[in-house]
Amino acid sequence: MGISVPEHWRYPFLPSTNSYLEGLTIESLLNDYFYSEARALAVERLESSATKGIIDIEGPPVIEESDVVLGYVISRLILAAADNQALVNYVALSEARRAENYFNSETDENLVDVVNSLEIIKVALVGDEFSMNFVDYVKAASKLREGNWKLSNRGVKGGIVTLDRRTLVRLMREVVRQHLEELPEAPVEIKNKFEGPITELIGSVSKAFVERIGNLHEVVGERQAEAMKELGRFDLSKAPPCFNLNLLDLQAGVNLPHPSRFFITTFLSSLNQDSESVMRLFATAPDFKESFTRYQVEHISGKTSGTQYSAPKCDTLVSTGVCPGPNALCRLIKHPLSYYRVMAESERPLKVRIERMLLAALDKESYPDNLIKENLENLKNFDFKYSGDLPKRSLSSAIKEKLPSIVEAKITYFNGRTYSVEVPGNEKKLWISRAAITIKDSNFDYECIPLTDWRIALPIQESHYKSKKIKLVVQPIELRYSSNETRKNLAIIDLIKES
16 A cells, blocks of 8 residues: 555655646746745755754645645755755755654554655565565665674574664665755756756845855865864875775765764874864764764763774774775775875985885895995985976986986886885884886886885876876986996886876
């Protein structure tokens, strides 16, 4: 038995509400006096969602069901015109919470009808419990990966997952939220045709709401900039992909699962960021609650618990779904903090950088003291800095010069490796993450001194992967590899970014 029509005002996102749009045009919906109540409800719906995080729209007999449904449709048009995913996410959460309240008021039988009418997952009532195919469960709980939401913690029998009522209602809130975060972009010709009516509709809302939509990019940007400024010397360009992509989601208004939030907090705490600065980052989350977030952050960072939690290793980030997939450097390390430290290579003192470059080139398990001293003396005038106006040369010409040149080359070989060097009189080993590289123009390959600066190495690896040429700043260096072997190789000291 399908859901009854009077329930559409509760669940205006159901596919069956399309019946209210039969014979309607966008022009009449946005301009006809007959639909003025629906337009006012759309504004009210969005305004309360964006400012309070709740939607309290009554239905029959106070408000006609058709007005509620059409008001919802118009609110989606306004969101599409606003074209801001953060706002879409905030509203989606508010709509999902509103639906959750009504889910709780349904009988078990009616709840099944509502869930199945959404046509995303299918459930069945078995006694006082609800069952669904495990594929539907995985799809519905895809962003609820922590704790008991994992499929392995649910107990699958014959491909079926069984849930109690409370769990199903919470799961459906997530299903609705994810469903409403997807807002298809209208074809350009449709947007152009109805740009005027939509703009006029947005212009009719209250000033506060207009500013919220019109300046949302600026508002969110300021909030994000302020949060990042609070992090002091933290450098996003050195952070691993797992951190950067989760942070982007967070600042776009995505509700991150617990493992991602735990990772962001522990990662920043390990880099000596104070809990207040970390907490501000979470203020852009749609479900942000200051008191709860403060408790979690201060507990994890050790401010209130006395124990600072360590950032998870890469294996853990992979198993919990936090890792979005590794890049070339990720494959060489086992911990996200190691990634951050390796990416800080260019910030080391000049002599240390040259020493590490030499160790990468000599590739010895034990520290070659005499060779290092001799090469350091020969390179006492070398620097990674260069003047801004460099000549462009072929590789065959560049290797004959004494000063840096710009070359455009193809990467014919790239191989990353991390290894340790024993240092006499030092208990700790020196760890080197190096990239062996060969470059080519015309018909000749040139072996380069291995890179330890992964800010340069990563774009080079991407160029190698895509088989695309890349512009590099190179300088010839003559190195002594042993008492009877000296070779001249090209050192890559920078790359030229395409404008």
